[in-house]
Amino acid sequence: xxxxxxxxMYVGEKPWHGLGKRLEKAATAEEAIKAASLDWEVSKEPIFxxxxxxxxxxxxxxxxxxxxIPLGIVxxxxxPLQNRSAxxxxxxxxxxxxxxxxxxxxxxQGEIIWILAKLNGVIRVVGQDITEKFLLLTxxxxxGGSVQILWTPIRVVCQNTLNVALExxxxxLHTYLRHTANLGLKVEQVRQALGVISAxxxxxxxxxxxxxxxxxxxxxxxxxxxxLGLAPxxxxxxxxxxxxxxxxxxxxxxxxxxxxxxxxxxxxxxxAGFNAVAEYADYYRSPKASPENRAKSLLFGSGxxxxxxAWKEALTLAR
Numbered sequence: 501x502x503x504x505x506x507x508x509m510y511v512g513e514k515p516w517h518g519l520g521k522r523l524e525k526a527a528t529a530e531e532a533i534k535a536a537s538l539d540w541e542v543s544k545e546p547i548f549x550x551x552x553x554x555x556x557x558x559x560x561x562x563x564x565x566x567x568x569i570p571l572g573i574v575x576x577x578x579x580p581l582q583n584r585s586a587x588x589x590x591x592x593x594x595x596x597x598x599x600x601x602x603x604x605x606x607x608x609q610g611e612i613i614w615i616l617a618k619l620n621g622v623i624r625v626v627g628q629d630i631t632e633k634f635l636l637l638t639x640x641x642x643x644g645g646s647v648q649i650l651w652t653p654i655r656v657v658c659q660n661t662l663n664v665a666l667e668x669x670x671x672x673l674h675t676y677l678r679h680t681a682n683l684g685l686k687v688e689q690v691r692q693a694l695g696v697i698s699a700x701x702x703x704x705x706x707x708x709x710x711x712x713x714x715x716x717x718x719x720x721x722x723x724x725x726x727x728l729g730l731a732p733x734x735x736x737x738x739x740x741x742x743x744x745x746x747x748x749x750x751x752x753x754x755x756x757x758x759x760x761x762x763x764x765x766x767x768x769x770x771x772a773g774f775n776a777v778a779e780y781a782d783y784y785r786s787p788k789a790s791p792e793n794r795a796k797s798l799l800f801g802s803g804x805x806x807x808x809x810a811w812k813e814a815l816t817l818a819r
Contacts, residue, residue: 529587530587532604533583536604538606541582541584542562542580542641544561545561546561558575559573559574560574560575560576561573562578569610571608571609571611572640572641575643586637587601589647590615600618603616610641611640612638612639612799614638616634617634618633620633623701624705625708626763626765626771627766629766630655631708632653632654632656633653633701634651635649638799655775657759657763658779710815711814711815712765713818715770716773720817721752721773724770728813730777731744732744750780750784755776758775759779774811777806777807778810781807782798782803
């Protein structure tokens with residue numbers, strides 16, 4: 501498959517990268533893992549400096565067994581979480597009947613896999629502006645990080661992924677689990693860390709309504725974009741200032757005419773400002789980047805960080 505996005509299944513509209521196998525309806529765990537071609541396993545293998553030598557101590561290779569491809573280097577305590585076990589783990593966390601699998605896939609040769617599960621119910625910010633509730637699980641076979649479970653709202657009208665954090669609420673929307681022997685025993689720990697999902701939804705809905713109640717004047721919108729580094733500064737080269745000016749104009753255009761931002765109750769508010777930044781990050785920020793690099797950015801990198809900062813700064817300005 502092109503673009504180094506190894507396998508993808510999806511339900512509904514084709515994802516922005518244009519790749520994958522479409523299912524007519526939301527999948528069960530078993531259907532999703534087969535449709536995304538994730539029904540393969542990895543093994544933890546010794547590493548040798550050369551043929552006939554003793555294995556290198558305290559280091560092992562994670563090998564994709566069906567293709568005999570090394571995916572990463574790990575330490576002694578690392579315990580692989582198999583793809584099928586990741587789906588089962590997700591089922592145990594959210595409840596088999598409480599979520600339906602919406603998207604699943606792998607990046608590269610299988611170094612990173614992700615599972616996106618849609619939860620029951622919706623969040624209604626204002627009028628017909630509806631946000632759906634998802635949980636995202638990511639698992640890395642390259643030794644580059646923990647298993648992550650993230651609560652990820654998605655705004656229906658534009659399919660923006662709203663990577664948010666609830667600073668100051670005592671709630672965490674991110675759970676990180678190390679690949680160790682007791683990983684399978686942590687289901688209840690994860691459920692407690694996620695808290696009651698409906699409570700998180702209420703916190704998010706209340707905060708989003710607060711943003712929708714604040715009109716963003718031109719001066720306030722400019723301050724917001726300046727805080728996020730999306731507006732030109734006095735210092736810097738002409739090229740840097742010119743690029744920043746273009747970015748500010750693009751985001752300002754999305755603030756006025758972005759998907760869903762002309763809806764009654766949304767137009768001209770800080771909620772529209774936040775969604776303009778989210779839409780910019782999801783669709784326009786890195787137009788020349790490969791689909792894989794864009795996916796990594798939105799899942800783990802600067803794209804996700806930009807949206808989290810945008811949420812935090814919007815709430816700060818609303819206060």
